[in-house]
Amino acid sequence: MIQAFSDWLSATQLSQLFANLGWFVPTVQTIHILAIAAVVTMLSMMNFRLLHITSSGPSLKRLAGGYVPWVWRFLVILLVSGILLTITEPNRELMNNAFRLKMVLVLVLTILTFVFNSAFRKDAEYWTSSPQRRFLGGTIALLSLVLCLCIVAAGRLIAYV
Amino acid sequence: MPAAPALITALEQMPFAQTISESTWMFPCFETLHVLFLTVVVGSVGMMDLRLLGLGSKDRAISELTRSALPWTWTAFGFAALFGLLLFTSKATTYWNNIPFRIKMLCMVLAAVNMVVFHFFTMRNISSWDVGKPPAGARAAGVISLALWITIVATGRWIGFTT
Numbered sequence: 632m633i634q635a636f637s638d639w640l641s642a643t644q645l646s647q648l649f650a651n652l653g654w655f656v657p658t659v660q661t662i663h664i665l666a667i668a669a670v671v672t673m674l675s676m677m678n679f680r681l682l683h684i685t686s687s688g689p690s691l692k693r694l695a696g697g698y699v700p701w702v703w704r705f706l707v708i709l710l711v712s713g714i715l716l717t718i719t720e721p722n723r724e725l726m727n728n729a730f731r732l733k734m735v736l737v738l739v740l741t742i743l744t745f746v747f748n749s750a751f752r753k754d755a756e757y758w759t760s761s762p763q764r765r766f767l768g769g770t771i772a773l774l775s776l777v778l779c780l781c782i783v784a785a786g787r788l789i790a791y792v
Numbered sequence: 793m794p795a796a797p798a799l800i801t802a803l804e805q806m807p808f809a810q811t812i813s814e815s816t817w818m819f820p821c822f823e824t825l826h827v828l829f830l831t832v833v834v835g836s837v838g839m840m841d842l843r844l845l846g847l848g849s850k851d852r853a854i855s856e857l858t859r860s861a862l863p864w865t866w867t868a869f870g871f872a873a874l875f876g877l878l879l880f881t882s883k884a885t886t887y888w889n890n891i892p893f894r895i896k897m898l899c900m901v902l903a904a905v906n907m908v909v910f911h912f913f914t915m916r917n918i919s920s921w922d923v924g925k926p927p928a929g930a931r932a933a934g935v936i937s938l939a940l941w942i943t944i945v946a947t948g949r950w951i952g953f954t955t
Contacts, residue, residue, distance in 0.1 A: 657953050661946040664827070665834065668945070672835025676864070688860035689852060697849060783831060787824040790952075 633725055640721040649719035656719055663712040667786070669705045671779045673698040674744070678772035681758065692755040699748050706741065729792040733785035740778040747771050796885040809881035819882060826875040830948070832868035834941050836861045841941075844926050844934030853922045854930075883955065892950035899947065903940040906933055 640646055649655045677694050679685045688694075717724045724730045747768075750757040758768030803809060812818045842848035843857050880887050887893045910933040921927055926934070 657946070657949050661942075661949050664831065664945050664949065665838075665942065668831035668834040669838065670835075671828075671831045672839065672864070675832065676860075685860075688856060693851075697851070701848070780828065783828045784824045787827050788820060791820045 637721040637725040640718060640725075643718075646718050646721065649715065656716065659712050659715050659719075663709060663716065666705045666708040666712065667783065670702055670709065671783065673702050673705075674740075674775055674779055678776050681768050681772035691758075692751075695748065695751055699744075699751075702744060709737075724789065727789050727792055729785045729788040733782055733789070736778050736782045736785060740775060740782065743771055743775055743778070747775075796888040800884045800888045803881050804884035806881065808878075809884065812878060812882040819879065822875045822878050826872055826879060829868040829872035829875065830945070833865055833872055834945060836864040836868070837937060837941055840865075841934040841938040844930050845938075846925055846931070854926065855918055855922050886955050887951070890951055890955055892947040892954055896944055896947040896951070899940045899943045903937060903944070906936050906940065909933070910937075 641650075676685070677691065677698060680691045680694060689697075747758070754760070758764055804813075812822070839849065840854075840858055840861050843850070843852065843854055849857055910930070914927075914929045914933055921930065
């Protein structure tokens with residue numbers, strides 16, 4: 632079914648139009664990487680603070696208040712640029728196991744970020760108010776860091792798998 | 793392909809460079825790590841640049857933001873450069889003759905010059921604009937840095953399409 636969809640997509644005029652523009656894929660990939668840079672850096676800074684690996688600078692509350700809205704904006708840029716790349720080279724992406732793994736990991740990371748932020752917006756002390764919550768917050772932070780690492784790795788490995 | 797300098801050819805023929813070149817997994821792994829660390833370099837530099845331009849982190853003092861972001865930038869840069877060097881050695885003559893690679897290296901040198909000028913000259917009177925709107929010199933440093941790092945990512949990606 633995915634193969635049929637991929638074949639249909641690659642035969643569309645839009646896909647062929649993008650594929651015939653030599654500059655299109657490198658340009659969209661560059662935008663995609665810049666957006667990944669923004670998301671990975673902001674999430675890493677928040678997660679390192681949540682894990683108490685870094686302690687200087689603004690509080691976690693101020694960091695999250697400033698970064699989370701930008702994380703969502705850059706995720707939209709990632710989604711749009713990712714869709715454009717998939718339309719251009721459907722078989723390279725949709726039929727690739729590294730791409731599929733990346734999509735699952737992105738989904739998990741998005742859910743984790745949403746859960747972290749929902750609790751944080753209701754109560755800024757939520758993730759530090761008890762030992763259990765500190766442990767849970769630390770686990771989410773560690774998972775989020777590992778997911779960032781794996782998403783970047785899976786993204787790069789699409790070219791090799 | 794024009795001949796590369798003897799040093800570049802010799803670098804490519806070193807045993808560790810040959811090992812990377814012949815291995816099926818080393819190049820993809822080093823490239824992944826290079827990209828990962830580069831994302832942190834670009835993300836942390838971009839954060840400082842946007843603050844200089846008055847477009848982000850406006851509630852944070854520039855000196856405080858720089859103090860918290862620079863350790864990230866330098867640590868990540870060290871690793872990105874290390875893995876970048878390993879990637880370069882595996883196909884040194886090819887990269888040496890590649891135009892996007894040369895533009896990327898030139899932009900990195902210019903980014904370093906821009907940073908040195910900013911830290912040693914523009915930042916001398918930072919106390920008067922640390923929490924407010926930065927002066928034209930600081931804003932110019934932000935624009936130049938942002939443009940250079942975007943070009944570094946773009947040319948880095950272009951290397952893959954031209955080698």
